[in-house]
Amino acid sequence: MDKTVYIRLRHRIQVHPNDVITIDKVALIVGDKELTEKLKKIVIHKVQLSDKNMVVIDVMQVIKAIQKHDSQIEIQALGSNQTIVEILYKKKRLSPLLFCIVWLLLFIGAGLAIMNFHEDVSMQAVHQRIYKIVTGRENDQPLILQIPYSIGLGLGMILFFNHLFKKRINEEPSPLEVEIFNYQLDLDQYVAMNENKENINKNDDDVK
Amino acid sequence: MLSSLILIIIGLSGGLVVGSGFVAFLAVLGIIPRLTQLTKTYQFIHVYEWAIILGTVLVGWASLRNSMLFQSEIWLIPIGLFCGTFIGMLAAALTEVLNVFPILAKRIGLGEKIIVLLMAIVLGKIIGSLFHWMYFVNH
Numbered sequence: 001m002d003k004t005v006y007i008r009l010r011h012r013i014q015v016h017p018n019d020v021i022t023i024d025k026v027a028l029i030v031g032d033k034e035l036t037e038k039l040k041k042i043v044i045h046k047v048q049l050s051d052k053n054m055v056v057i058d059v060m061q062v063i064k065a066i067q068k069h070d071s072q073i074e075i076q077a078l079g080s081n082q083t084i085v086e087i088l089y090k091k092k093r094l095s096p097l098l099f100c101i102v103w104l105l106l107f108i109g110a111g112l113a114i115m116n117f118h119e120d121v122s123m124q125a126v127h128q129r130i131y132k133i134v135t136g137r138e139n140d141q142p143l144i145l146q147i148p149y150s151i152g153l154g155l156g157m158i159l160f161f162n163h164l165f166k167k168r169i170n171e172e173p174s175p176l177e178v179e180i181f182n183y184q185l186d187l188d189q190y191v192a193m194n195e196n197k198e199n200i201n202k203n204d205d206d207v208k
Numbered sequence: 209m210l211s212s213l214i215l216i217i218i219g220l221s222g223g224l225v226v227g228s229g230f231v232a233f234l235a236v237l238g239i240i241p242r243l244t245q246l247t248k249t250y251q252f253i254h255v256y257e258w259a260i261i262l263g264t265v266l267v268g269w270a271s272l273r274n275s276m277l278f279q280s281e282i283w284l285i286p287i288g289l290f291c292g293t294f295i296g297m298l299a300a301a302l303t304e305v306l307n308v309f310p311i312l313a314k315r316i317g318l319g320e321k322i323i324v325l326l327m328a329i330v331l332g333k334i335i336g337s338l339f340h341w342m343y344f345v346n347h
Contacts, residue, residue, distance in 0.1 A: 107328040115336050115339070143341065144288070155289075176306065
């Protein structure tokens with residue numbers, strides 16, 4: 001019987017408190033059917049309160065567990081070296097007051113920022129200049145230019161983010177979604193490096 | 209004669225630096241790729257390049273030469289709208305704005321409400337700008 005199994009860890013999984021994490025949950029496993037069925041049931045980790053909300057399962061942990069089960073198995077590990085396990089506790093409800101404060105903060109902050117920008121680049125003088133170039137007359141407050149300008153400002157931002165309230169202009173991901181994805185990826189990488197017990201153990205060995 | 213030659217060289221080099229800097233700025237913010245992506249007009253990207261170049265050169269020339277067109281005020285409405293949209297896209301593309309949202313989404317746990325917060329920024333920009341032009345500059 002061929003005893004080679006191929007495993008690939010999942011990038012990220014979500015579990016509930018007090019769940020038991022088996023190999024089936026953290027990895028995809030391919031090989032002899034009977035063997036993989038058995039291997040899938042091996043317990044890697046039991047979620048405890050001390051885990052807080054993140055656990056990292058290293059590929060070495062999985063390999064160790066499989067070898068403990070049967071040291072004859074040849075394991076081919078592919079893909080990422082660790083799985084990030086997110087433990088889902090009951091979601092805290094976001095208080096409407098906090099939300100309103102954040103909303104106002106962004107609203108007023110955005111307004112202040114645009115005013116600072118206008119002053120910084122002398123936008124008023126530029127608008128007076130545009131008015132003079134087009135009409136040939138002087139106007140200290142060319143509101144006919146400035147009001148459409150202000151509306152355009154919002155339009156441009158909506159266009160860039162590709163969101164018209166809840167409606168999307170087309171189906172491609174918006175830069176915001178890409179940015180959130182990248183941020184999550186950075187966080188995952190940090191967690192994988194710093195919360196990984198295997199890495200920490202290795203450091204301790206070095207000290208000795 | 210010599211002084212005019214020097215001036216020509218200074219002018220040309222200044223223009224070269226400012227022009228390449230401007231293009232680099234636009235390239236960093238990625239507004240043109242974003243617009244082509246939204247409108248699915250990748251094949252016209254070179255035409256857009258020329259739009260940027262012509263716009264910069266013609267308007268730069270007009271503002272330096274004090275040219276006047278003596279046209280009706282109505283032209284200013286579409287011009288203002290386009291100016292605003294362009295600046296709006298610039299403002300949205302600035303990484304400061306883009307970086308705030310992922311952190312907000314993560315820290316306060318705002319998954320779906322992020323569009324509402326986005327609207328806070330958009331409305332803040334519009335109202336802030338209107339306030340600036342209609343009230344602030346007079347006081």
